[in-house]
Amino acid sequence: MVSASSRQTQHSEIKRERMELRVATSAKALIKRAMAVSGMTAGDLAYEGARRVLDEHERMRLSQADADAFLKAVANPPAPADRLIKAFERHKSVVG
16 A cells, blocks of 8 residues: 555656566566556555565564564663773873
């Protein structure tokens, strides 16, 4: 589903750029079906698809085991390493 703000941003820009694509017959049929069902243009569908890919790429997804390990580390952080303590001391002496 396309959000109203996404569509508004998309439609407030003047469409001046053009792209041509070669696609398989099955891809063309799928795109045409999606256009008919959604009422969107092929360009709008491409935009939404690209936006979703980037949203998913930028969003961190953890497995349950990873999430448990992260929360455990946050709740029980390890003691700072000697190198980290020395780095903080150096920083404090330089910066103040």
